[in-house]
Amino acid sequence: MDTQVKLKPELKVFKDEEIPHLLIPGEMGAVLELIVTDKDGKVTEKRILKSESFVRQFLELLWIQTVQVPEVVTYSVRDTGNTLRAIWLSGVIFACNAAIGAVTHGIRVGTGLTAPIISNYALETPIAHGVAAGQLQYSAVTFGAPASDATTSQFTITRNFANGSGGSITVNEIGLYVEGYRDGATYYFMTIRDVISGGIAVPNGQTLTVNYREQAVV
């Protein structure tokens, strides 16, 4: 099995100062970059598209933190396991700095095809971490610091998905899972879900790099 795949995320193709412009003035969203590389690091496919789909939990977590919803009140948000969790303001809200192999939070990928709706709380068919059939190896999540040009500000969230499964895997959906907190417990919430038209195939031995560039445009 060809499992010599990179698990260390890299910001490929774009340098930090090169900011893609797909959003229009007044939009705050994300640009999604998908890059497939072979075992030698050669880019075999690259796509750049506008992420369309902040889902309900993004606005709810933003609400909790901007309001500073207190412990004595709480606000219930549906977690990735389809359970409402009464959470409150915290320092960990929106955290997606997942370690290697962690599938609770960070960027996740899946094979589901159903179009996003605002109430989506998890990927339709998440791909597990591993090297068995149908699995991808999840790297740690890394970040590109904020940068801006004349119109656009952004920061970048990056994760690599290496295919050592022995067969090709087509990724059709991508999501961002983040943390929230209550009383000694951390819960996980999906804030973005995008379905990729036509999917993106990751052949065995190759690596998919996903960059979510969260942007605001004036």
Add this chain to the structure above:
Amino acid sequence: MLTVKLILERLDKDHRVLERREQPSKSFVRNFISLLYCAHAQIQSGAPYTITDIDGSARTVDSQSISGARYSKGNLMIGAPPGISAARCLPGSDAASVVTLMNRWEIEGSKMGIQVGTGVTAVTPTDTALATRILHGRAAGQLEYGGCELVGIAFVNPNGEFTIRRYFTNLSGGSITVNEAGIHSAGTDYNDYYAWAFLIARDIVSPGVAVANTELLRVSYVPQITV
């Protein structure tokens, strides 16, 4: 995608609407992205991220918080009490000195949340303050800042929204023309227990809204997501 509506309503002293403007807010600035970055990346106090505050000073911000403080953290806070009342932005630490140094994480209520000004300079992503912020008060050129409230979170597929709202009362004795609006939000420092206000959005209102003496201005920002 997240977009924002900006609504300005001029009211008489009996709260009757005299004028209403609605425009798309075009202007989340870099500091909003920076505060989201701190949260997503879980920036810790050992390597904080530097953001320029509303006074033009570089401030170190992190997302660190600990169980002893019940992980409480004031980052991204927008809601604020009126006028000179204290907005307390929790720094995430439970050190005893957090209490004795409370002045470090208190911000004047009027300096948090929705802001208005008279400046007309075009918005850029790197703006860190309104061009000419109107101060809280009753002196010439000043408006009284009410509390900044956040209300009405609601979802109807494919949309979700909530409202950030503030009343400004003109008791200055003269007319004041508002040409710009914005939002201040908090960022905090775990190690030294500081909180600061950062400009996260700024919009030009053109033509400006002239608020006569005794009138009120109700400013609402409505963030909306659409799938």
